[in-house]
Every structure is written in C-alpha cells, then in structure tokens.
Amino acid sequence: MGGRGGRTSALLDRVDLRERIGTELAAFLAARAAELAEISPELDPVARTIRDFVLDGGKRLRPAFGYWGWRGAGGTAASDAAVVRAVAALELVHACALVHDDVMDGSATRRGAASVHERFADLHRSQSFAGSPAGFGRAAAILLGDLTLVWADEMLASSGLPIEAVVRARPAYDAMRTEVMAGQYLDVLAQAQPSVSASRALRVARYKSAKYTVERPLHLGGLLHGCPVALLECYSAYGVPVGEAFQLRDDLLGVYGDPDVTGKPAGDDLREGKRTALIALTLQHGSPAETAVVERLLGDPLLDTAGVETLRDVIDASGGRRRVEALIVERLEQGVAALARGQVEPEAAAVLAELAEMSTARHA
Amino acid sequence: MGGRGGRTSALLDRVDLRERIGTELAAFLAARAAELAEISPELDPVARTIRDFVLDGGKRLRPAFGYWGWRGAGGTAASDAAVVRAVAALELVHACALVHDDVMDGSATRRGAASVHERFADLHRSQSFAGSPAGFGRAAAILLGDLTLVWADEMLASSGLPIEAVVRARPAYDAMRTEVMAGQYLDVLAQAQPSVSASRALRVARYKSAKYTVERPLHLGGLLHGCPVALLECYSAYGVPVGEAFQLRDDLLGVYGDPDVTGKPAGDDLREGKRTALIALTLQHGSPAETAVVERLLGDPLLDTAGVETLRDVIDASGGRRRVEALIVERLEQGVAALARGQVEPEAAAVLAELAEMSTARHA
Numbered sequence: 102m103g104g105r106g107g108r109t110s111a112l113l114d115r116v117d118l119r120e121r122i123g124t125e126l127a128a129f130l131a132a133r134a135a136e137l138a139e140i141s142p143e144l145d146p147v148a149r150t151i152r153d154f155v156l157d158g159g160k161r162l163r164p165a166f167g168y169w170g171w172r173g174a175g176g177t178a179a180s181d182a183a184v185v186r187a188v189a190a191l192e193l194v195h196a197c198a199l200v201h202d203d204v205m206d207g208s209a210t211r212r213g214a215a216s217v218h219e220r221f222a223d224l225h226r227s228q229s230f231a232g233s234p235a236g237f238g239r240a241a242a243i244l245l246g247d248l249t250l251v252w253a254d255e256m257l258a259s260s261g262l263p264i265e266a267v268v269r270a271r272p273a274y275d276a277m278r279t280e281v282m283a284g285q286y287l288d289v290l291a292q293a294q295p296s297v298s299a300s301r302a303l304r305v306a307r308y309k310s311a312k313y314t315v316e317r318p319l320h321l322g323g324l325l326h327g328c329p330v331a332l333l334e335c336y337s338a339y340g341v342p343v344g345e346a347f348q349l350r351d352d353l354l355g356v357y358g359d360p361d362v363t364g365k366p367a368g369d370d371l372r373e374g375k376r377t378a379l380i381a382l383t384l385q386h387g388s389p390a391e392t393a394v395v396e397r398l399l400g401d402p403l404l405d406t407a408g409v410e411t412l413r414d415v416i417d418a419s420g421g422r423r424r425v426e427a428l429i430v431e432r433l434e435q436g437v438a439a440l441a442r443g444q445v446e447p448e449a450a451a452v453l454a455e456l457a458e459m460s461t462a463r464h465a
Numbered sequence: 466m467g468g469r470g471g472r473t474s475a476l477l478d479r480v481d482l483r484e485r486i487g488t489e490l491a492a493f494l495a496a497r498a499a500e501l502a503e504i505s506p507e508l509d510p511v512a513r514t515i516r517d518f519v520l521d522g523g524k525r526l527r528p529a530f531g532y533w534g535w536r537g538a539g540g541t542a543a544s545d546a547a548v549v550r551a552v553a554a555l556e557l558v559h560a561c562a563l564v565h566d567d568v569m570d571g572s573a574t575r576r577g578a579a580s581v582h583e584r585f586a587d588l589h590r591s592q593s594f595a596g597s598p599a600g601f602g603r604a605a606a607i608l609l610g611d612l613t614l615v616w617a618d619e620m621l622a623s624s625g626l627p628i629e630a631v632v633r634a635r636p637a638y639d640a641m642r643t644e645v646m647a648g649q650y651l652d653v654l655a656q657a658q659p660s661v662s663a664s665r666a667l668r669v670a671r672y673k674s675a676k677y678t679v680e681r682p683l684h685l686g687g688l689l690h691g692c693p694v695a696l697l698e699c700y701s702a703y704g705v706p707v708g709e710a711f712q713l714r715d716d717l718l719g720v721y722g723d724p725d726v727t728g729k730p731a732g733d734d735l736r737e738g739k740r741t742a743l744i745a746l747t748l749q750h751g752s753p754a755e756t757a758v759v760e761r762l763l764g765d766p767l768l769d770t771a772g773v774e775t776l777r778d779v780i781d782a783s784g785g786r787r788r789v790e791a792l793i794v795e796r797l798e799q800g801v802a803a804l805a806r807g808q809v810e811p812e813a814a815a816v817l818a819e820l821a822e823m824s825t826a827r828h829a
Contacts, residue, residue, distance in 0.1 A: 133643070140647045140672060147650055201611065205604035230657035240569035240653045243607060244646050247565065250611060251642040254618055258635060264628050271622055278615040279497070282608050283504045286511055289604045293594035308504060 118168055118185070122161045125189045129256050130155060133248075150220055151245055155196050158212035158364070162460060163191035163318045166340070169456070170322025173449035174332055187260035187267070187325060191318055193253035198281055198313075200246040204239055205289065206373055213364035218242035262325060270324035277317035284309025291376050299385060302378035303345060310351070311344025335443025339453065343436035346429045346461040352377035353425055356413060368409030374400020378428070383421030391419045433461055482532055482549070486525045489553045493620050494519060497612075514584055515609055519560050522576035522728070526824060527555040527682045530704070533820070534686025537813035538696055547625035551634075551689060554624070555682055557617035562645055562677075564610040568603055569653065570737055577728035582606035626689060634688035641681030648673025655740050663749060666742035667709060674715070675708025699807025703817065707800035710793045710825040716741040717789055720777060732773030738764020742792070747785030755783045797825055 134148035167188030168181070176184060202208070203216040210216055215223065222238030224230075230237060257274065258267060287305045291297045319336035354363050355370030356379065370377070380399065384392050394415045398408050416422055437454050445453065498512035531552030532545070540548060566572075567580040574580055579587065586602030588594075594601060621638065622631060651669045655661045683700035718727050719734030720743065734741070744763065748756050758779045762772050780786055801818050809817065 136640075136643060137647055140644065141651055141668070143651060143654060144647055147647070197611065201607050205600075205607055207600075225657060231659055232657050236569075236571075237653065237657055241650060243565050243569060243610075244650045244653070246607075247561065247610075247614060248643065248646045250614055251618075251639070251646070254615075255635075255639045258632075264632055268622075268628055271619075275615070275619045276500075279500060279612065280504065282612045282615070283501055283508055283511070286605060286608045287505055287507060289601065289608070290507060293589060293596050293601055295595055304505070 118165060119161045121185050122164045122189045122192065123156060125186045126155055126192055127152070129186070129189070129252070133252055146221070146224055147241070147245060147248070150217060151196070151249060154200070154212075154217060155192060155249070157214070159192060159195070160460075161189075161192060162456075163195055163314055164188040165456060166315050166318035166453075167191055167322040167325075169449045169452050170319035170336060171326045172322070173319070173336075173445040173453065174323040174326035174328035175446060176322075176326045183261035184322070184325060187257050187262055187270075188318065188322060190253045190256035190260070191321075193249045193256060194278060194281075197246040197250035197253070198285070200242050200249070202285065204242045204246075205285075208365075208369070208373070210365055210369075213360075216242075217245055266325050266327070269327060270321050273317050273320035273324050277313055277321070280308045280317065281313040284313065292374065294376070296384065297376040297381050299378045299381040302376060302381045306345050306348035306352075306378065307341060310348035311341045313344075314347060315344035316340030329444075332444060335439060335445060338439030339436045339443070339457070341436075342432035342439075343457045343461065346432040346436070346457075349378060349425050349429050349432070350461045350463075352379045353422065356416060357422070367406070368404060368412070371399060371409055371412050372402050372404045379416065379421055379425045382424045383416045383419045386421065386424070387415065387419035391415045429461055433457055482529060483525045485549050486528045486553045486556065487520060489550045490519055490556055491516070493550070493553070493616070497616055510585070510588055511605070511609060511612070514581060515560070515613060518564070518576075518581060519556060519613070521578070523556060523559070524824075525553075525556060526820075527559055527678055528552040529820060530679050530682035530817075531555055531686040531689075533813045533816050534683035534700060535690045536686070537683070537700075537809040537817065538687040538690040538692035539810055540686075540690045548686070548689060551621050551624035551626055551631070552682065552686060554617045554620035555685075557613045557620060558642060558645075561610040561614035561617070562649070564606050564613070566649065568606045568610075569649075572729075572733070572737070574729055574733075577725075580606075581609055630689050630691070633691060634685050637681050637684035637688050641677055641685070644672045644681065645677040648677065656738065658740070660748065661740035661745050663742045663745035666740060666745045670709050670712035670742065671705060674712035675705045677708075678711060679708035680704030693808075696808060699803060699809060702803035703800045703807070703821070705800075706796035706803075707821040707825065710796040710800070710821075713742060713789050713793045713796070714825045714827075716743045717786065720780060721786070731770070732768060732776070735763060735773055735776050736766050736768045743780065743785055743789045746788045747780045747783045750785065750788070751779065751783035755779045793825055797821055 130148070130152050134152065137144040137148045164185075168184060171181070171184050171188070172178070199211060200217045203211055204218050208216050209219050218235075218238035218241065220238070221241035222234040225232075225234035225237040260267070284305055284307070288309055291301060291305055316337050319340050320333055323332050323336060352370070352375075355365070355375065355377070356368065358365075358367070360367050380395065383395055387395065394411060398404060398412050401408065404412075437457055440450055440453055440457075494512075494516050498516065501508040501512045528549075532548060535545070535548050535552070536542070563575060564581045567575055568582050572580050573583050582599075582602035582605065584602070585605035586598040589596075589598035589601040624631070648669055648671070652673055655665060655669055680701050683704050684697055687696050687700060716734070716739075719729070719739065719741070720732065722729075722731070724731050744759065747759055751759065758775060762768060762776050765772065768776075800821055804814055804817055804821075
C-alpha cells in the first residue's frame with residue numbers, strides 16, 4: 102500500500118485538488134460524526150480519531166489518480182464536484198487499509214503520529230479502564246477500520262453522480278477492494294516465509310500497491326465518465342508499472358527515508374523484517390557475509406541506530422539499492438511511454454506523467 | 466450480534482428460504498474464489514475458509530428478516546430470486562462482524578469449530594511458517610473479515626434487482642452497518658468499565674443486535690420493494706423489542722446454553738467476562754455475597770466447570786435469570802402486538818410472529 106513522503110503535494114496543490122478532496126472528506130465525516138453522536142456521545146473518540154486520521158495526512162494520491170482518470174476520459178473541470186466526492190471515497194478505503202495494516206504489523210506510528218490502535222490504548226490507560234490497553238486499542242482500531250471501509254462505499258454511492266455512472270464504475274471499485282485485501286494477505290504470507298524471491302515480492306507489490314494505488318483508481322475515474330476499453334488498457338499499461346515503481350520507492354524509503362518525510366521512525370521496515378523486493382535482491386546478489394548480516398539483523402524489533410546503519414550499508418554494498426533504483430527507472434519509463442501511446446486527454450496525460458515522476462521520485 | 470442455537474431452522478426450512486440463501490451464497494462465493502485464484506493459488510485457504518465459515522453455519526436470521534420485510538411490503542414469492550440474493554448479502558456482513566468479533570475477544574471457537582484466526586494460526590503451525598502463529602492468524606482474520614464486508618456490498622449491488630430498488634434501500638443498509646460497528650465499539654467500551662448498568666447493556670444490545678439483526682434487515686427488505694414510512698415504523702416497533710429479546714436470549718445462552726446448540730464451550734461468556742444485562746441485573750439485585758462471587762469469578766479466563774456452575778447458580782439465585790426471562794417475554798409481546806397493529810401482508814405477518822417466538826425461545 103505504501104505512501105510515504107510529501108513531494109507530490111506541490112502538483113496537487115497547484116491543481117487545487119488536494120484541498121478540495123480534504124473539504125469533501127471533512128463534510129462527509131462531519132455528517133457521519135453526527136450520526137454516531139445520535140447513537141451515543143461515547144462514540145465521540147471514534148468520530149474524532151477517524152476525522153483526525155483522514156484529514157491530518159495523506160497525499161490523496163488515489164483520489165488524484167481517480168480524478169485524472171476521469172479527466173483523461175474527457176471529464177471537464179467545469180462539472181467535477183460530484184467526481185471529486187466520488188474519488189475522495191478512495192481515501193476512506195485507504196484509511197481502513199492503513200489502520201488494519203498497523204494492527205496487523207503492530208506498528209506504533211503512522212504519518213508521524215501514534216497509530217490508531219495506540220491512540221485507543223492510550224485512551225484506555227488515561228481513563229484507567231479495566232482489562233488490557235493493547236487489546237482495547239486493537240479492538241477499537243479493527244472497528245474503526247471497518248467503519249471507514251463501509252463509509253467509503255456510502256460516500257461513493259452518495260457522491261451525486263448519476264446512478265448509471267456509479268454502476269458502470271463498480272467493477273473497478275470492487276476489483277480494487279478485493280485486490281488490496283488479497284495483496285495484503287499475500288504480503289502477510291510472504292513475511293511468514295523464510296525467504297522471498299524478488300519476483301514474489303513484486304507480485305505482492307502489484308496487488309497491494311500498483312493496482313490498488315494507480316491502475317484501479319484510474320479505471321474508476323475512466324468508467325465514471327464512461328470510457329472505451331482501449332483507454333482502460335492504456336491506464337493499465339501506465340498504472341501497473343508506475344504503481345510498482347511507487348511501491349519500490351516506498352520500500353527504499355522504508356529503509357533509507359527521512360522520518361520527517363516518511364512519518365515512521367528510521368529503519369522501521371527493517372525492525373518489522375519486511376521481505377520487500379529490495380531485501381530479496383540483496384539476499385539474491387549479496388556475498389555470503391552480506392546475506393548473513395541481513396539474516397541476523399532483519400526483523401529484530403530492538404534494532405538500534407547502529408544496527409539500522411549496518412543494514413543500510415549492507416543493502417547498499419550488495420547492490421540491492423542500486424538494482425531497485427534501476428527497476429524504478431525502468432518501470433517509470435515503461436509506464437510513461439504507454440501513456441503517451443494512449444488516447445488520454447492532453448492535460449490529463451501531462452498531469453499523469455508528472456504524477457508518475459513525483460510519486461516515484463527520491464525523497465530521502 | 467449474538468446468534469446461538471438452531472430452533473429457527475424448522476421454520477426457515479419449511480419456507481425453503483434457508484437453503485435458497487445458502488445456494489446463492491455458494492454461487493457468489495464460488496465466483497469470488499475464482500477471482501482470488503486468478504490473483505494467486507496461495508489465496509486458496511482464504512477462499513476456502515470464507516466458504517466454509519459462511520456455508521457451514523448460521524440460521525440465516527438476518528436474510529430471513531430481510532426477505533420477510535420485502536414480502537410484508539407486498540413482494541410476491543413468484544418473483545423473489547433477486548431479493549433472495551440481495552438479502553443473502555447480510556450474511557456476508559455478519560461473517561465480517563463475527564470473524565472480527567472473535568479476533569477482538571480472542572475467542573477460540575465459533576459455531577462449534579475453530580474460529581477463523583485459530584484456523585490460520587493452525588495453518589501457520591502446520592506449515593512451520595516464520596514468526597508468531599497467533600499474529601498470523603489475527604492478520605489473516607482481519608483481512609478475511611474485510612473481504613466479506615466488501616463482498617457483501619458487491620452481492621447486494623449485483624443481485625439483479627433494479628438499480629432504483631437498491632438505491633432506495635441503501636439508507637437502511639448503510640445505517641445498519643454503521644450501527645453494528647458502533648454497537649460493537651460500545652460493547653468493547655462497556656467490557657472495559659468496572660461496572661455496567663442494565664440500561665447501558667440494553668443500549669448496546671439495541672445497536673449491536675436489535676437494529677442490526679431485526680429492524681434494519683426488515684427496513685432493507687421493505688425499501689427494496691418500496692414501502693410507505695408507516696410500514697418502516699411498524700417494522701421498528703416490532704423489530705427493536707424483538708431484537709433486544711433475541712440478544713437477551715443470547716446472553717442467557719452464553720451462560721446456560723448447551724454447547725451442542727450454541728457452538729461455544731459452556732460458560733464461555735463468563736470466562737470472557739461479558740458485561741451483559743444479565744450480569745448487570747445480577748449485580749444490581751444480588752446480595753453482597755452473591756455480587757462478591759460474580760466480581761471474583763467473572764472474566765477469569767481459566768474458570769473451570771465448577772466455577773461456571775457456581776456462577777450459574779448465583780445468577781439464578783440472585784433473580785438475574787428470572788428478570789431477564791421476564792424482559793424477554795415483555796419485549797416479545799410488545800413487538801408482536803406492534804406487528805399486529807401494522808399493515809403487514811398477512812402471510813409475512815404470520816411468519817414474522819413465528820420468527821419472533823423462535824428466535825427468542827429457550828433452547829437450553
């Protein structure tokens with residue numbers, strides 16, 4: 102799923118889209134908060150945490166791809182309010198994915214702040230509740246994720262777009278949701294294997310990131326407008342490699358990224374022992390001494406700064422980092438070339454080319 | 466959420482509905498399994514576990530209320546195939562609620578078999594995967610629940626009903642999903658409080674059970690057909706008290722139920738320390754000696770058969786059990802009387818009266 106760094110914001114701010122997506126999300130979530138308040142005032146921490154989590158962060162990358170997928174199919178800015186609402190729903194699917202992902206990984210931080218389950222564990226402690234703070238935090242986070250997942254759906258359905266448009270776009274939306282959950286499961290499965298090949302890591306990345314973050318949002322936007330199959334194919338030919346490049350960049354940021362940019366502590370992926378393509382390539386091409394270091398340190402939850410530095414150096418020296426950079430360039434070029442060959446509206450094509458560059462550029 | 470026992474099956478089998486719901490679920494899940502298989506053969510345990518979990522158990526109570534809500538509004542059996550598909554989707558929402566509930570409670574069993582997270586912990590052990598079996602099981606169960614939640618939605622949307630019907634019914638569907646998640650959170654919160662009043666326990670029951678299991682499914686069915694507001698009001702006046710009675714029966718079964726019927730070990734709710742209305746009434750009306758026993762034994766995960774017996778006796782002697790039985794009778798009468806006053810089609814009214822009796826009758 103990925104999604105570290107903030108470089109894309111310049112582009113999105115220029116087109117004013119990021120702010121509009123945030124405004125729509127705020128309005129939608131305010132209505133849901135009112136609904137929860139009617140059930141019980143005790144649901145206030147739920148409503149507040151969802152609002153803070155959704156509104157305080159995120160580059161809005163998936164809605165951006167959704168929006169430009171629509172523009173690329175011929176949608177015009179003059180009548181795009183309902184479309185902005187519809188694609189903003191993708192942020193709520195993503196909120197579920199991130200909140201549940203942090204529970205599954207036991208991650209304490211997200212976007213530079215405490216993860217949702219940690220926030221509720223803190224609430225438990227501050228109120229001196231009975232039982233386990235961690236258990237309470239986990240339960241609350243599971244339910245919050247479920248809520249954002251069903252709200253996503255409600256936001257898409259109530260966007261104000263003609264019913265036929267939403268019905269037309271549903272197959273892309275449905276496939277996206279199944280694919281991201283399936284990709285997440287494959288990722289969990291890969292983390293439980295003693296060794297993971299680069300090709301396997303890339304297949305996981307395809308489902309949990311590339312299709313989910315880029316291809317399917319583009320399809321959703323295209324289908325909301327009503328577009329020919331050829332355009333969907335072009336979006337796939339652009340979206341899958343660009344999305345894989347995005348995940349590969351995310352893998353690098355998980356190891357080398359600046360915590361101020363990633364919102365996660367330095368080396369967090371190394372402590373979690375994530376079996377990314379970067380790690381697979383390091384193990385595949387490293388010397389016996391290098392692979393021994395990786396096997397010894399990777400996944401140590403108590404890895405200190407020196408240990409993180411050692412691992413970084415080994416991944417660098419083995420050529421793993423360089424190979425991943427090369428894969429990113431290759432995929433980026435492939436995607437942008439496919440885009441140029443398709444029948445995408447010119448302004449959208451220009452923005453998509455720029456989005457591809459920015460979402461896969463070095464941030465660290 | 467509840468849902469123990471099997472007495473309703475006689476009625477549902479008579480009208481053949483339970484089998485038809487199962488057939489529709491099997492067909493829908495087979496198509497989803499094929500979709501997962503295309504992504505990766507490694508997803509086979511996911512598809513298989515969802516199928517087994519959804520098809521091997523459940524009284525199909527929520528689809529039954531949805532179906533009879535539709536019939537009560539004037540729907541005719543001659544043209545109900547798409548409606549059966551639409552209301553069967555409620556079983557998939559319910560699968561998510563149960564699978565996630567078991568993760569939150571750490572319950573090892575469900576419907577007489579291992580809970581989903583336990584099944585995946587077993588898979589982890591049998592394959593000698595790396596890392597924690599419990600963590601793997603939990604992650605897989607969170608993702609499986611997410612999948613069934615999004616599939617519910619897909620099944621409703623693709624039922625074959627006219628789009629306008631589905632759009633018309635969405636508010637009931639959306640409210641139901643928000644309410645059950647909210648009710649679940651309030652339940653988790655109540656379990657974390659040192660003491661819970663009966664009125665609070667009943668409010669939790671209203672959202673996580675009564676509205677979710679009875680009222681909203683009836684609304685969904687009514688709205689799928691297109692019904693006047695007066696009928697929705699009648700469904701509420703019947704559904705909320707009947708649904709509360711259903712949850713109160715479930716609370717009693719959690720303490721006194723036969724494991725063969727409930728599918729859970731005897732006294733499981735006592736070991737989990739569930740703060741139900743039954744427990745609240747026991748603490749409220751019991752003698753100091755009786756409440757001391759409850760405070761000491763309730764929530765002890767290692768409670769043995771003798772301890773379960775002791776607690777059962779105290780809850781009985783305190784008058785807690787009798788009071789809950791009285792509340793059930795009161796609510797049942799209230800609901801059935803409201804039904805008789807409404808404009809529900811006669812055959813549906815008869816079945817709903819019978820469903821109310823059966824879903825709240827003593828099973829143990």
